[in-house]
Amino acid sequence: MALSVIEVSSTSTQQFIDITDRVEEVVRKSGVRNGICFLYVPHTTAGITINENADPSVVRDIMETLERLVPVNGRYRHLEGNAHAHIKSSILGHSVCVLIEEGRLGLGTWQGVFFCEFDGPRRRKVLVKIIREQ
Ligand code: ZN
Numbered sequence: 001m002a003l004s005v006i007e008v009s010s011t012s013t014q015q016f017i018d019i020t021d022r023v024e025e026v027v028r029k030s031g032v033r034n035g036i037c038f039l040y041v042p043h044t045t046a047g048i049t050i051n052e053n054a055d056p057s058v059v060r061d062i063m064e065t066l067e068r069l070v071p072v073n074g075r076y077r078h079l080e081g082n083a084h085a086h087i088k089s090s091i092l093g094h095s096v097c098v099l100i101e102e103g104r105l106g107l108g109t110w111q112g113v114f115f116c117e118f119d120g121p122r123r124r125k126v127l128v129k130i131i132r133e134q
Contacts, residue, residue, distance in 0.1 A: 001030055008118030014085075016059045016065075017048075019126060020112040023098075024105055026128045035100045036132040041126055045085035045119035047092030048126065053112025066091065085118035092116050101132070110133040 004026045027037055041048045052058040056117055066088050076083030096113065099106035107113075115126055 001032070001130045001132065004130070004132045006029075006126040006128060007117045008116035008117075008124045008126060010115075010122055010124060012105050012117070014063060015117040015120060016063060016114040017117065018053050018112050019115050020053060020105070020107070023113050024127065027100055027105060028103065028128060030130040031103075032100055032130050032132045033103050035046075036131040036133075037098045037100050037105060038095065038129040038131065039097070039113065039126055041115065041124070043089070043124055045082055045089050046124055047089045047094060047116040048095050048096050049114050049116055050098070050107070050111050051068070051114065052110045053114070054110045059114065079084055082119045088116070088118045092123070 006019060006022050006026065008019065010017065023037065023039065039048055051062065070084045070087045072084050074084060078086065098113070115124065117124065
């Protein structure tokens, strides 16, 4: 199947953006009933993760914990000033895979897909590849 691109515009320096509905839309438009949805973030200071989207405190806890572990103003060698963002990006990772079941994302009840901005605000991309089950 063709590659789809979800464009994301972050509005803060660090921000988790729930893109679940937009991914569902790509899956629906693909017409694939069963398969795999592969999501890839082609950026060095952003990431992607799946976690709870029911209680917003969960995302805040994740962001605050990352900030404690990798503070913006820590001591780093990278001179661009965004070393913390590169590190957070690597901790969370650049891809997630979700099963497609009966035309829908096979997420758990409380799960959502989040694009994770660490050096915004910027315009970003999430690449989506849908693989149909044989
Ligand atoms: Zn950098």
